[in-house]
Each structure stands twice: as C-alpha cells, then as structure tokens.
Amino acid sequence: MQMQELASRYDILKVIGHGGFSAVFKARSKEDPEHIVALKQLDFVLDNKDAKEYKDFKDEVEILKQLDHPNIVKIYNEYILDNKPSLEMEYVDGETLETIIQRDGYFSIEDTLDVIAQMAAALSYCHHYYVSGNMPQNRASDSVIINRNAIIHNDINPKNIIRAKNEDGSWRYVLIDFGLSFVDPDAVRHSKKEDGMAEYKAPEKWNGELVDTPSDIYSLGIVIYELLTGTVPFPVKDYKQASEMIALEEKHKSAPVPDLCTTRMEAVYEKEQERPGECDIPGWLELLVQRCLEKDPLKRFKTGRELSRFFYNGLDEKIAVPEKEPETSVIDIDPSAIKNTAAYLEVEPNILTEGQHYFIQKAYTTIGRWNDMPGAVAADFGIRTADRFISKNHCQIIRKRDPEGGYRYFLQDTAPSKNGTFLNTSKNSTRLSATTEAVLKEGDYFWIGNTKIIFHQPGEM
Structure with a gap:
C-alpha cells in the first residue's frame, strides 16, 4: 500500500466527529463521485508502510471487511493517507x-x-x-x-x-x-x-x-x-x-x-x-x-x-x-393493623406521591425525597415522590425523653429547606423558621412541597 495524500483521493464534505484517537469525515471518492463514504483517520503518524502498527491495523481491517450484517457498519478498505492509517466505511445517514x-x-x-x-x-x-x-x-x-x-x-x-x-x-x-x-x-x-x-x-x-x-x-x-x-x-x-x-x-x-x-x-x-x-x-x-x-x-x-x-x-x-421485595424502611400496610409501639408518619398519597408509613425509631430522623443514587446522602425516611419541591433532606423529627419515661416529638426545618415546611396549616402559608422546634401531637400534619404528612403518637389511632 502506497502512502497517499487524503486530498488526492477524497473530497471532504464535512467533519462527522473527532475524538481522542481519530477523526471521522463524510467524504466523496474522486475516482467515483457517486461513492459517498465515512472516512476514519487514526491520530498517529506512520514512518513507513512496513511499520508494525500498520501491519496490525491491516490484519484487523481484513477481519472487519468480512463482516456483513445489516446492523453493523460495512467496512470497505484501508489506506495510509497523510501518513495516517485510514479506514473507508459505509456512510450511514442518520x-x-x-x-x-x-x-x-x-x-x-x-x-x-x-x-x-x-x-x-x-x-x-x-x-x-x-x-x-x-x-x-x-x-x-x-x-x-x-x-x-x-x-x-x-x-x-x-x-x-x-x-x-x-x-x-x-x-x-x-x-x-x-x-x-x-x-x-x-x-x-x-x-x-x-x-x-x-x-x-x-x-x-x-x-x-x-x-x-x-x-x-x-x-x-x-x-x-x-x-x-x-x-x-x-x-x-x-x-x-x-x-x-x-x-x-x-x-x-x-x-x-x-x-x-x-x-x-x-x-x-x-x-x-x-x-x-x-x-x-x-x-x-x-x-x-x-x-x-x-x-x-x-x-x-x-x-x-x-x-x-x-x-x-x-x-x-x-x-x-x-x-x-418491599423496601425495609417503608411500611405500606393498613395502619389499623399496626400494633403501635412507636410514633409513625403517614404520607397522604397524591398524584405525585405514593402513600407510605414510617416508624420513628431514632432520636433524630431526617425526611426527604427518595434518593438512591450511589454515594448520595439519603434521608432516613425517603418519600417516594416525583415532587421536585421536596428536598432530598427536607425536614427533621427530634425525639426526646419526657419525665414520664415516654417520648415527645418535635418537627424542625433547620437546614432550612428551599421550599419550606408548613405545620397544621395549608401549604404555602407561614413556614417554620430555622430555629423552631414545633411539638407534635396525635393528628398533627405538615406539608413539604405538595405532600401532606400526618403524625401519629404511639398507642393512638
């Protein structure tokens, strides 16, 4: 194979792409103007046609040329153009x-x-x-x-x-x-x-x-x-x-x-x-x-x-x-069948959000939109929702011991969340401040985004 200049063999119609190791062109053959091809030129220069790299390239192209399948690009031939190994192949218009x-x-x-x-x-x-x-x-x-x-x-x-x-x-x-x-x-x-x-x-x-x-x-x-x-x-x-x-x-x-x-x-x-x-x-x-x-x-x-x-x-x-298998942190069962030993949160379903229940077992529980991206910091209670107004760590529940040996529960939004947390009131009204710890009792509810969450005390239904 003689070394040739690219311009002597093809008219370049456009650049299709250029990556780290090659450039690809849409080209027209000067010998046959009806012959439109994709021309791939590798980004390394050959000293001569006997170089080991070129022999490897030729061997591999010989195999590629044998491939004949409708879902695989057709390979026509190989050349040395401008001292670079080049591959002539089918131009797929799409x-x-x-x-x-x-x-x-x-x-x-x-x-x-x-x-x-x-x-x-x-x-x-x-x-x-x-x-x-x-x-x-x-x-x-x-x-x-x-x-x-x-x-x-x-x-x-x-x-x-x-x-x-x-x-x-x-x-x-x-x-x-x-x-x-x-x-x-x-x-x-x-x-x-x-x-x-x-x-x-x-x-x-x-x-x-x-x-x-x-x-x-x-x-x-x-x-x-x-x-x-x-x-x-x-x-x-x-x-x-x-x-x-x-x-x-x-x-x-x-x-x-x-x-x-x-x-x-x-x-x-x-x-x-x-x-x-x-x-x-x-x-x-x-x-x-x-x-x-x-x-x-x-x-x-x-x-x-x-x-x-x-x-x-x-x-x-x-x-x-x-x-x-059901998620271990989300319990989707009839609340009336729950034997209440811990406070829990009930997510009221809507068009964006799934109905869920979550038992509060920790002194500090974070609530936010479900996030299963690897490496991401997930909330303790990840709400299954497409509501983008809910942050991935939106608000928190604090559990504190009371004098009788039980627990009291407080809602806070100390981050604060971008779109706010609203207690016992319509959404988009007065939001909790970053310093507020609002005590929760049975039946209290709060809004995050377009989702309503209801608090239930242990033993209360």
Whole structure:
C-alpha cells in the first residue's frame, strides 16, 4: 500500500466527529463521485508502510471487511493517507442515539425494544463470528478477536449507534466504530484504547482485566438503561476531576444501579409534568437490564446470542418475573393493623406521591425525597415522590425523653429547606423558621412541597 495524500483521493464534505484517537469525515471518492463514504483517520503518524502498527491495523481491517450484517457498519478498505492509517466505511445517514436522547429525553418502550432486538442481533453476529483460517494467528500482536474467534466491539455507547430510516419508514440501528476493538491483548491493559466512554465501561475493564464479550453486554446494558430513563446510572460532570473518576470507578465496581422504574418515572414526570400511575417497563425487561449490569461478568449474558434468546423469550412471556421485595424502611400496610409501639408518619398519597408509613425509631430522623443514587446522602425516611419541591433532606423529627419515661416529638426545618415546611396549616402559608422546634401531637400534619404528612403518637389511632 502506497502512502497517499487524503486530498488526492477524497473530497471532504464535512467533519462527522473527532475524538481522542481519530477523526471521522463524510467524504466523496474522486475516482467515483457517486461513492459517498465515512472516512476514519487514526491520530498517529506512520514512518513507513512496513511499520508494525500498520501491519496490525491491516490484519484487523481484513477481519472487519468480512463482516456483513445489516446492523453493523460495512467496512470497505484501508489506506495510509497523510501518513495516517485510514479506514473507508459505509456512510450511514442518520442520527446517533446520543443526539436523540439529548433532544427527546428518553425512548418509548416500543422503540427501546427495537434497539435491543437489533443490537442483540449485531452482537450475536460479532460474538460468534468465525475468523477464517487464513487470518494471521501466531504473531505476538494478534488482536483479541483473532485469538478468540470473536469480535468484541469494546466501545458501545450512544455515540456509536446510529438510527437511520428504512424505505418502509421503519428504523435501522447500526453499530459503528470498531476502532477500539482491535488491539494487542496485553497492550489493551496499558492503553487508553481499552477505556471507551467511562460511563459505559464494565467493572473488569477498570481493573485492567482481559476484555471479553460480557464487557460489550455491560456497555449495552448501560445504553438500554439510558434509553429508558434519559440518563446513565452513574453520570459524570467533569472527566478532568480525578475525584469524580475515582468515584465513578467505585460505582461501576461496587455500587447498586439506581432503580430503573423509579428513574424512568421521574424522567416521565419531568418531561410531561404528570406523574405516571405505574411503571411501564415490563418486568422481564427490568430483569434483562439487571443481568446486563451484573458486576461479575460471569453473571451477565455471555454473548449477544444469550441476550437475544432472553429478549425474545421475554417478548413471548416465557420469563418468570419474581415479585419485588418491599423496601425495609417503608411500611405500606393498613395502619389499623399496626400494633403501635412507636410514633409513625403517614404520607397522604397524591398524584405525585405514593402513600407510605414510617416508624420513628431514632432520636433524630431526617425526611426527604427518595434518593438512591450511589454515594448520595439519603434521608432516613425517603418519600417516594416525583415532587421536585421536596428536598432530598427536607425536614427533621427530634425525639426526646419526657419525665414520664415516654417520648415527645418535635418537627424542625433547620437546614432550612428551599421550599419550606408548613405545620397544621395549608401549604404555602407561614413556614417554620430555622430555629423552631414545633411539638407534635396525635393528628398533627405538615406539608413539604405538595405532600401532606400526618403524625401519629404511639398507642393512638
């Protein structure tokens, strides 16, 4: 392969994207003006066409060129242009999932299922792809896919999935940019190439362990979670802050994933300003996402084929969905059946807020909006609500011993909360001051946001 100038071979029509390791252009072939391609140029300069890096690149592109699947971008050829390895591939005219999520907030269940079906098919094809015997097998720089007869994408994220419209009006989802897939298995542990986008990076990759097909499953699980909720489970504000990246690593490796249904319902409320009556995510789909996001790769779907099989079994209602365990801190039972030994709070349900009961067992109890984000400071009594006027630590109950050996209870708002706490009166009237400790007795109630909470004394109903 001779080294050529990019301008001698292509007319650049526009820049599609530029990342840390490459630039991608929409280009027109000068030899065939009807031939519009996406041209990816890697950001490292070759001294000559015999360089080891280029030989590795060529070997890997030879495998990519064999791929033929409707949900995988088609690879045409490789060149050295302006002394840089360059990849000519199919130009897919559409929008990335990232763009759609940023604009629309989240996907419908139907559209999410469409994405899963097509991406599971793409990964099934990749993860079980047979590398023909004439491919290089024994060089020290052999890639992961050559060694394993499996193609691992290694950078699945919403930027790398494009939605294009078919002639019949349906959507085609295309997995693009396999540039991070093909690297030396040892070098992958010592290179930023193995990272992909941090929010989608599997726990084993943070540990520098061997990348394998379940790593793709985890990344796709994060994408599915984001499609359903409009956010990733563990967001990042600033990649340059070392403390944030350390916290992100720990979350991926050990923190529970925020509840999928709760996060979706909050997203729906923020967009529609109306709280949905119930979560619209099928139980089997929740299980699918949970299994994709297992910390231990051995507990995930092993390949796209396993994921696809589970997916279609779910559609056919062949997946048994266990009932969810109730939250230990929230007691949703008939108050008349409670044998009162402690004071408790009763949340009066409304369109934004679930009805709940909470026993006061501590000297100091914080009350606020439910917050299950890993690392967040949660209130003792987390109220299940989409009411954004309720702070995550809104007000407090103090329990003090009285002379008779019992307890007295006081309401306070010492933070103070942004939107105030209102006792025994209509909401939005006089709010408690930061220095007030208001004594509570049976039947007293207070408002936080649009939610009414009633206080009950021990032994009183």
